[in-house]
Amino acid sequence: MEAIHKITNIYFYLHKWDEVEKYGHELKNLAYVIYRNQQIRKENRRTTTWLRAERHLVFYYGYGFLSVSTALQKKGCIKEARAELEGYADLSWFKGLDSEGEADVEQFRVWAEANSYTLDLLLGKRDILPAYITFLENHPEEISSGLVTILETANKYDFDVDSIIDKYSEQIKGLQESDDVKQLTYYYCYMYQLAIYHYRRGRILKGQKDTLNYLSLSKQRNWFEPPVSIESLQDHMQLD
Numbered sequence: 001m002e003a004i005h006k007i008t009n010i011y012f013y014l015h016k017w018d019e020v021e022k023y024g025h026e027l028k029n030l031a032y033v034i035y036r037n038q039q040i041r042k043e044n045r046r047t048t049t050w051l052r053a054e055r056h057l058v059f060y061y062g063y064g065f066l067s068v069s070t071a072l073q074k075k076g077c078i079k080e081a082r083a084e085l086e087g088y089a090d091l092s093w094f095k096g097l098d099s100e101g102e103a104d105v106e107q108f109r110v111w112a113e114a115n116s117y118t119l120d121l122l123l124g125k126r127d128i129l130p131a132y133i134t135f136l137e138n139h140p141e142e143i144s145s146g147l148v149t150i151l152e153t154a155n156k157y158d159f160d161v162d163s164i165i166d167k168y169s170e171q172i173k174g175l176q177e178s179d180d181v182k183q184l185t186y187y188y189c190y191m192y193q194l195a196i197y198h199y200r201r202g203r204i205l206k207g208q209k210d211t212l213n214y215l216s217l218s219k220q221r222n223w224f225e226p227p228v229s230i231e232s233l234q235d236h237m238q239l240d
Helices: 002-013 017-043 057-074 078-089 099-122 126-138 140-157 162-177 181-200 204-220 230-237
Strands: none
Touching (some): 002 017, 002 181, 017 057, 057 078, 078 099, 099 126, 099 140, 126 140, 140 181, 162 181
């Protein structure tokens, strides 16, 4: 299970969403088979303990649903992504929870809430922005991914999010110094979406600055295959 979890993460950072979905299904299915077998063994009094892997079993089960939901969201399958989200939103029914397992259940609850806002925004529900910002303030660890979602939505539906960009600009810049691959990925995606945002609003110089920043950091970090391609910015760089 830990091996599948790590493979899923690798494909996540590479934005290989078909593979993320495939291994997410494999992870949740394997975790559930093990869970059911453990239940049967306990019911038949063939064991008195729950399986201990590198992480609690509930983590692998929930992470499988999270991975599939994220992959579907990235592929634009919003309805299907929400159905998978329900699979990890409330895992309190999971038997054999200890303190670690309970912490995992709470973490998945928070992720489900954050991703529910994401799916609503991707459907153009601009009115939830204030509630989402409040959520991000209460869960600062979600700010980096949240800002990517907000910019992506702003670009898709022509939202004005200048005040949000200004509010978090210094905080998001700090991510470029991070050694965490996940946070760096969010930073790259943020700069990509920010460049598009400025180009679409006629701020050509700002857009070019963000693009150059993206390229410069990519070179510094030896990121030979950034999470988003610079060629995909070309359509937004043309002047009318």
